[in-house]
Amino acid sequence: MTADLPNDQIPIRHIRWWVPATFLLTLLAIRGLSFVSPLPRDARTVLGYGLFWLALLGVCGWVVLQQRLSRALRGGAALVAIVAIAVFSQIDIINDGDARMKGWRWAWQAKPDESLTTNVAADTTIDWQPGEYDYPGFLGREYCAEVPNIGLATDWNVNAPELLWKQPIGAGWSAFAIVGPYAVTQEQRGDSELVTCYEAATGRLVWTHADEVRFDPGDMQGGLGGVGPRATPTIVGDRVYTQGSTGIINCLDAHDGSVVWSLDPQMG
Numbered sequence: 310m311t312a313d314l315p316n317d318q319i320p321i322r323h324i325r326w327w328v329p330a331t332f333l334l335t336l337l338a339i340r341g342l343s344f345v346s347p348l349p350r351d352a353r354t355v356l357g358y359g360l361f362w363l364a365l366l367g368v369c370g371w372v373v374l375q376q377r378l379s380r381a382l383r384g385g386a387a388l389v390a391i392v393a394i395a396v397f398s399q400i401d402i403i404n405d406g407d408a409r410m411k412g413w414r415w416a417w418q419a420k421p422d423e424s425l426t427t428n429v430a431a432d433t434t435i436d437w438q439p440g441e442y443d444y445p446g447f448l449g450r451e452y453c454a455e456v457p458n459i460g461l462a463t464d465w466n467v468n469a470p471e472l473l474w475k476q477p478i479g480a481g482w483s484a485f486a487i488v489g490p491y492a493v494t495q496e497q498r499g500d501s502e503l504v505t506c507y508e509a510a511t512g513r514l515v516w517t518h519a520d521e522v523r524f525d526p527g528d529m530q531g532g533l534g535g536v537g538p539r540a541t542p543t544i545v546g547d548r549v550y551t552q553g554s555t556g557i558i559n560c561l562d563a564h565d566g567s568v569v570w571s572l573d574p575q576m577g
Contacts (some may be wrong), residue, residue, distance in 0.1 A: 343427075346396050354410070366390055420525075422480035422536055425498045433515045434565045440489040446543040447484065476512035479503065481537030481554075486544045488563070491515065493549055497523060497537030502553050504542065504561060516566035524554030 371376060372386035401420075401564040403412040416422075441458075448454045462468035479496030486493045492509045495502065525536045538554045548569065549561040560569040 349379070365393060404499075410411040424501045425477065425479055425496060435491065435515055437491070437563045438489050442487075443489065443544075444485075444487040445545070446486050447541040473510075476507065476514075478505070478529060480535060482535075483537075485542040486542040486549075488544050491563075493542045493544065493563075495538035495540065495542065495551055495553065497554075499523070502538055502555075502557075503550050504549065504551050504559060504566065506563075506566060518559060518561050518566045518568065520549045520553055520557050520559070522553060522555045522557065 344375065352354045354564045369386040369390040373383050373390075375383065390440050399416045400413050401416050402410055402417075421458045443450065444456060446452075449456060478494070479498040481494075483495035487509065490509050491506055493504065493506045495504055497503070500521055500523050502522050502524070503520075505514060506516045507513065508515055523536070524538070538551075543550045544563065547563045549559075549563050549566075551559045551561070553559070556574040558572045558574075560571070561567065562569055
């Protein structure tokens with residue numbers, strides 16, 4: 310009975326059923342967004358996070374403000390909200406590159422690129438020659454994302470793809486520019502932003518150029534893109550042109566990665 314409680318408070322067992330049900334239904338609605346919403350995927354992700362916190366903090370806030378509920382219940386709701394905010398502030402969400410959550414890690418843990426060695430300079434000079442199927446920049450030769458005059462087996466049951474090599478590289482959103490047997494990209498390894506050239510047939514690193522900068526937007530604008538450079542190199546003749554995440558523009562010799570010229574807008 311509630312008559313024996315001070316201030317006519319309602320005990321925990323008499324709380325209305327729709328309070329937890331509201332939170333559960335909101336979670337189901339968030340899940341449903343990924344299937345039925347016409348919004349772009351990145352907008353669904355942001356909306357999903359927003360609805361989750363609106364439901365959690367909304368229910369907790371409602372409970373805290375209900376004077377007729379027991380002190381234990383109101384205190385518990387406040388504690389849940391505080392703990393949830395404290396814990397979530399120490400979590401980094403890992404996106405899959407397509408605005409979907411694929412995992413998480415504690416904020417104080419090293420990020421994957423920070424576990425890679427930054428001492429990767431390769432003292433190699435290569436014979437740089439163009440090839441028939443070059444893809445020397447973003448969207449290829451004619452900026453149309455096509456490579457002409459090449460045939461691919463489309464029946465993978467008959468001709469299944471075979472993994473030839475796998476190479477861990479640093480963070481970033483830079484694609485590869487390909488000339489002849491070599492593929493050039495940008496990647497972040499710890500505090501070094503690298504331009505790297507790999508042998509396409511083997512994955513062997515042949516040369517690198519490093520700038521001691523790091524772009525890490527965290528949860529601010531651009532956070533879904535994660536750490537590292539965003540731009541794909543452009544190759545013209547035997548020159549590799551890159552723009553790093555902080556604006557540094559490099560012109561490198563494609564034979565060995567040495568600097569022809571470099572411009573850092575932040576340095577004036």
